[in-house]
Amino acid sequence: MTNLVEVRNLRIEATTDAGRVVEIIKGVSLDIADGEIVALIGESGSGKTTIALSLMGYARPGCRITGGEINVNGKNMAALSEKQRAKLRGTDIAYVPQSAAASFNPSSTIMEQVIEVTRIHGLMPPEQARQRAVELFRALSLPDPEGIGARYPHQVSGGQLQRLAAAMALIGDPKLMIFDEPTTALDVTTQIDVLKAFKSVMRAGGIAGVYVSHDLAVVAQIADRIVVLKGGEVQETGTTAAILSAAQHPYTRELLAAFEPKPRQAQADADAGAKPLLRIDNVTAGYGSVRADGLPLIRAVDSVSLIVEKGRNLGIIGESGCGKSTLARVIAGIHPAAAGDIIFDGKELERAAGKRSRDQLREMQIVFQYADTALNPAKPIEDIISRPLAFYHRLDRQARSKRVDELLDVVRLPRGLRYRHPSELSGGQKQRVNFARALAADPKLIICDEITSALDTVVAAAVIELLKELQRELGLSYIFISHDLSVVEAICDEIMVMYNGQRVEQITPDKLQAPTHPYSKLLFSSVPKLDPTWLDGLVRDPELVSQYGHR
Amino acid sequence: MARAGASRRSFLGHNYNLVGVVASLVILAWTLIAIFAPTIIPHSIGDIVDDDYFGPMRQGLWLGSDYLGRDMLSRVLMGARYTVGISLAAVCIACFSGVMLGMFAAVTGGWLDSCLSRFLDAMNSIPSKLFGLVVVAAVGSSIPALILTLAVIYIPGAYRFARALAVNINTMDFITVARVRGESTAYLIGSEILPNIMRPVLADFGLRFVFIVLLLSGLSFLGLGLQPPLADWGALVRENIGGLPFAAPAVIIPSLAIASLTISVNLLIDNLPRKIRDRDA
Numbered sequence: 001m002t003n004l005v006e007v008r009n010l011r012i013e014a015t016t017d018a019g020r021v022v023e024i025i026k027g028v029s030l031d032i033a034d035g036e037i038v039a040l041i042g043e044s045g046s047g048k049t050t051i052a053l054s055l056m057g058y059a060r061p062g063c064r065i066t067g068g069e070i071n072v073n074g075k076n077m078a079a080l081s082e083k084q085r086a087k088l089r090g091t092d093i094a095y096v097p098q099s100a101a102a103s104f105n106p107s108s109t110i111m112e113q114v115i116e117v118t119r120i121h122g123l124m125p126p127e128q129a130r131q132r133a134v135e136l137f138r139a140l141s142l143p144d145p146e147g148i149g150a151r152y153p154h155q156v157s158g159g160q161l162q163r164l165a166a167a168m169a170l171i172g173d174p175k176l177m178i179f180d181e182p183t184t185a186l187d188v189t190t191q192i193d194v195l196k197a198f199k200s201v202m203r204a205g206g207i208a209g210v211y212v213s214h215d216l217a218v219v220a221q222i223a224d225r226i227v228v229l230k231g232g233e234v235q236e237t238g239t240t241a242a243i244l245s246a247a248q249h250p251y252t253r254e255l256l257a258a259f260e261p262k263p264r265q266a267q268a269d270a271d272a273g274a275k276p277l278l279r280i281d282n283v284t285a286g287y288g289s290v291r292a293d294g295l296p297l298i299r300a301v302d303s304v305s306l307i308v309e310k311g312r313n314l315g316i317i318g319e320s321g322c323g324k325s326t327l328a329r330v331i332a333g334i335h336p337a338a339a340g341d342i343i344f345d346g347k348e349l350e351r352a353a354g355k356r357s358r359d360q361l362r363e364m365q366i367v368f369q370y371a372d373t374a375l376n377p378a379k380p381i382e383d384i385i386s387r388p389l390a391f392y393h394r395l396d397r398q399a400r401s402k403r404v405d406e407l408l409d410v411v412r413l414p415r416g417l418r419y420r421h422p423s424e425l426s427g428g429q430k431q432r433v434n435f436a437r438a439l440a441a442d443p444k445l446i447i448c449d450e451i452t453s454a455l456d457t458v459v460a461a462a463v464i465e466l467l468k469e470l471q472r473e474l475g476l477s478y479i480f481i482s483h484d485l486s487v488v489e490a491i492c493d494e495i496m497v498m499y500n501g502q503r504v505e506q507i508t509p510d511k512l513q514a515p516t517h518p519y520s521k522l523l524f525s526s527v528p529k530l531d532p533t534w535l536d537g538l539v540r541d542p543e544l545v546s547q548y549g550h551r
Numbered sequence: 552m553a554r555a556g557a558s559r560r561s562f563l564g565h566n567y568n569l570v571g572v573v574a575s576l577v578i579l580a581w582t583l584i585a586i587f588a589p590t591i592i593p594h595s596i597g598d599i600v601d602d603d604y605f606g607p608m609r610q611g612l613w614l615g616s617d618y619l620g621r622d623m624l625s626r627v628l629m630g631a632r633y634t635v636g637i638s639l640a641a642v643c644i645a646c647f648s649g650v651m652l653g654m655f656a657a658v659t660g661g662w663l664d665s666c667l668s669r670f671l672d673a674m675n676s677i678p679s680k681l682f683g684l685v686v687v688a689a690v691g692s693s694i695p696a697l698i699l700t701l702a703v704i705y706i707p708g709a710y711r712f713a714r715a716l717a718v719n720i721n722t723m724d725f726i727t728v729a730r731v732r733g734e735s736t737a738y739l740i741g742s743e744i745l746p747n748i749m750r751p752v753l754a755d756f757g758l759r760f761v762f763i764v765l766l767l768s769g770l771s772f773l774g775l776g777l778q779p780p781l782a783d784w785g786a787l788v789r790e791n792i793g794g795l796p797f798a799a800p801a802v803i804i805p806s807l808a809i810a811s812l813t814i815s816v817n818l819l820i821d822n823l824p825r826k827i828r829d830r831d832a
Contacts, residue, residue, distance in 0.1 A: 016828045017566060017825070017827050018561065018566075019561075228556075274556070332731055333731065334727055334730070334731055353730065353731045353733070354733075356733075358733050361731060361733045366728070366731060368724040368727075370724060373723045373724040373725065374723075374724035374725050374728060375725055376725045376743055376745035376746070376747065376749065378747045378749075387729075387732075388732060391732060391733070391734070437728070441732075
């Protein structure tokens with residue numbers, strides 16, 4: 001036994017509710033040496049999390065390990081009894097989940113939960129465990145390492161919670177750590193701190209790791225080797241540098257290509273778009289009780305002005321909580337503004353959607369981030385897309401049916417999907433349906449609120465390409481809200497940076513390399529690059545970080 | 552899960568299990584009896600056909616006789632009519648009004664929601680048997696009065712249940728999309744929310760039906776329900792309670808009837824067929 005982990009010909013099956021058996025992992029083999037970090041990368045449904053969990057001998061409900069060996073530290077996890085596995089979990093192998101926020105118990109303090117592993121396995125007395133935890137907090141560069149343990153999970157930020165989850169995993173001195181997309185839910189500025197902290201503890205402790213992700217750039221910073229998965233099979237394995245520079249498999253190339261979207265071609269109708277389609281002036285909106293000056297207590301959007309020209313796209317970028325989604329809701333009239341004017345196509349709009357005319361509503365459509373909640377799960381796709389047709393255009397049944405087919409063609413979905421329900425579609429398909437419904441209204445402006453952030457890199461790139469094509473064909477304008485700079489860069493003519501409810505600056509993609517405002521600088525410098533040395537070489541102005549970063 | 556795996560079958564794209572099928576057969580049988588009771592009863596419910604009271608089960612009088620020597624089988628079969636009929640009518644009214652009001656309150660929100668909720672909370676705080684007692688004392692006992700009373704008693708529960716479900720659905724993005732599209736409240740309620748809460752609402756319908764059967768039986772047992780010679784199952788238990796020391800079938804049979812119906816409805820709710828989502832199978 002030379003390697004810490006040796007997986008041989010692993011097979012995992014799942015049983016569907018119709019009793020059909022589906023093989024989700026089809027004979028995967030992989031090795032992890034002591035102290036090595038291996039990344040599992042692939043789109044959703046490729047089996048990367050299933051493999052990572054199987055290293056603990058765990059298969060999710062409805063799944064079971066049907067073949068192969070999973071040797072971890074000389075023990076075959078697949079053959080051990082549940083009791084024997086439980087002994088190894090937390091001590092030999094530890095797990096850091098994707099959403100730390102959902103994995104902490106809100107009703108007990110962080111310290112109690114971090115040292116729980118030592119109590120369960122009887123590793124050390126509680127006092128010693130607390131000291132060890134504080135050391136780990138320090139090693140993970142958490143603020144106030146002595147005091148943070150006394151807090152409750154809701155009292156710390158998402159990035160801190162993710163590091164605390166790592167501390168929880170590290171306290172049992174594991175030989176292998178499993179990271180399941182630990183930074184996917186974080187802002188780029190926070191992601192850097194978390195990645196840096198992970199990398200330094202792993203290196204210091206000589207701990208081997210499995211890092212599950214679909215973000216190649218993040219993986220490039222932390223992994224020694226990359227295993228590319230698709231459809232439950234290993235497509236390609238290689239050192240990080242080899243995969244990034246000389247990918248062999250077509251899927252890996254696709255992944256690499258998707259990461260760097262082609263920059264948008266120069267606008268052909270640049271002069272034609274002189275007329276503004278949407279102008280908003282000094283719009284303020286927020287939440288909480290209204291004060292004497294007529295403005296709400298907490299201002300999520302503070303005196304923001306912007307202009308969208310016909311046939312051109314505006315990107316709005318900023319971290320979570322900067323007010324970009326509220327701004328989208330204000331423009332759409334879902335969350336009426338407290339002050340300011342919205343002028344659309346030459347006419348002033350009412351602040352609340354309920355008071356706008358049907359045509360005004362039709363011409364401005366909004367597409368939400370989560371297609372799962374934006375599509376009614378009880379209705380077939382056909383009904384979802386045809387409702388705007390009946391509502392705005394009063395088409396009869398036959399005309400509607402024809403138009404639904406056309407719209408499905410437009411968003412590149414097979415026509416047969418019209419009879420399915422949203423739960424029977426993949427994430428990318430749902431987002432296309434979501435978009436087709438907006439198109440059904442024949443809008444002039446579509447507000448896209450983070451529409452690609454729930455999607456995989458490859459799928460997101462395809463959706464962006466589709467949006468560009470539709471723009472050329474239909475002459476639409478988009479407001480594109482995202483926290484992902486590369487996405488916005490790919491599609492927008494102008495980019496507005498928001499911070500803390502305010503517009504920080506507006507730039508065009510050509511000038512992207514030299515943003516002038518300090519926050520934009522920080523934001524743009526925090527976007528991971530495919531270069532594996534990027535994170536180590538990154539020097540950030542500590543003053544900037546302390547001013548704008550969320551520690 | 553092992554048990555479910557053993558007894559699960561599929562039919563017409565749905566998974567169902569044996570318990571649910573048996574329960575629905577029992578319910579179907581009682582429904583048919585309720586519909587056809589007048590044509591299948593061997594004796595008229597008022598006829599005294601036995602020389603003795605609390606007679607045992609024997610040929611001709613399959614379920615024995617009651618405290619006046621009337622045929623118990625006929626009375627139980629006719630009782631099904633009243634118990635199932637009155638309860639069904641009441642539960643339909645209660646659930647329909649409750650669910651509609653609940654969804655309306657959830658979608659509208661604001662002061663309308665508050666007023667409606669507080670008013671129905673107040674209704675909820677009146678003890679149900681006491682309320683029945685007062686109504687019967689005021690307007691007398693008739694079938695329409697009984698139905699309305701039972702319905703009114705169970706509207707607040709149905710309202711709260713539906714409102715709680717609808718409030719959750721109301722925060723989903725597809726409702727926001729529909730609102731921004733300019734849809735009316737009626738469309739939001741009927742087309743966007745109702746289909747998503749249908750399953751739990753149906754389950755609640757069944758549960759509430761059971762509650763109503765039990766309350767109706769309770770009211771009849773207290774003498775506030777149907778008046779003689781008509782009798783639902785609760786009234787049958789009450790009028791034959793004197794047969795308990797003689798181990799007369801007249802007491803146990805209507806009790807078993809109540810139990811079989813309510814338990815079956817409960818079992819059916821717990822074992823409703825599930826749609827198979829795996830299309831490739």
